[in-house]
Amino acid sequence: xxxxxxxxxxxxxxxxxxxxxxxxxxxxxxxxxxxxxxxxxxxxxxxxxxxxxxxxxxxxxxxxxxxxxxxxxxxxxxxxxxxxxxxxxxxxxxxxxxxxxxxxxxxxxxxxxxxxxxxxxxxxxxxxxxxxxxxxxxxxxxxxxxxxxxxxxxxxxxxxxxxxxxxxxxxxxxxxxxxxxxxxx
Numbered sequence: 001x002x003x004x005x006x007x008x009x010x011x012x013x014x015x016x017x018x019x020x021x022x023x024x025x026x027x028x029x030x031x032x033x034x035x036x037x038x039x040x041x042x043x044x045x046x047x048x049x050x051x052x053x054x055x056x057x058x059x060x061x062x063x064x065x066x067x068x069x070x071x072x073x074x075x076x077x078x079x080x081x082x083x084x085x086x087x088x089x090x091x092x093x094x095x096x097x098x099x100x101x102x103x104x105x106x107x108x109x110x111x112x113x114x115x116x117x118x119x120x121x122x123x124x125x126x127x128x129x130x131x132x133x134x135x136x137x138x139x140x141x142x143x144x145x146x147x148x149x150x151x152x153x154x155x156x157x158x159x160x161x162x163x164x165x166x167x168x169x170x171x172x173x174x175x176x177x178x179x180x181x182x183x184x185x
Contacts, residue, residue, distance in 0.1 A: 003132070014137075016115075022170065027098075046106075
């Protein structure tokens with residue numbers, strides 16, 4: 001696989017992480033630079049690591065997860081999105097959804113990286129430099145996530161402070177997109 005194809009693959013895999021990062025910026029406009037780095041780093045590690053895991057586990061994992069991967073991603077993103085929408089109607093003191101909490105970050109990272117796991121299974125078929133591929137996927141995801149958080153933070157100032165609803169809907173739409181791509185195809 002040529003490096004340009006690996007970069008395109010990395011860009012494609014990073015779209016969901018970008019959208020989740022926009023949601024994070026929408027809900028937490030006070031995210032500081034190093035907090036954004038932490039979110040982006042966790043998303044990048046999962047996005048880069050899941051193909052590696054998929055490569056190691058090969059076709060056995062594909063057979064077990066592939067029939068359900070889109071349902072898992074859909075359910076995780078729907079639950080996270082519903083929680084964001086629910087908490088948008090609560091007072092600031094009652095809100096629990098926080099993209100800065102490690103548990104939330106890991107949930108977002110897993111939900112957006114399931115497709116990368118399946119892609120990794122296909123890597124076993126190709127003769128490619130696995131370390132370059134994993135580093136490229138992680139790096140592209142990191143940059144996309146940082147840009148997404150920045151974009152989300154800027155949108156909050158322009159659109160008001162009830163952007164949690166939009167952020168939750170974005171997560172649901174990502175999950176629905178993943179589900180429909182597999183159910184309709």
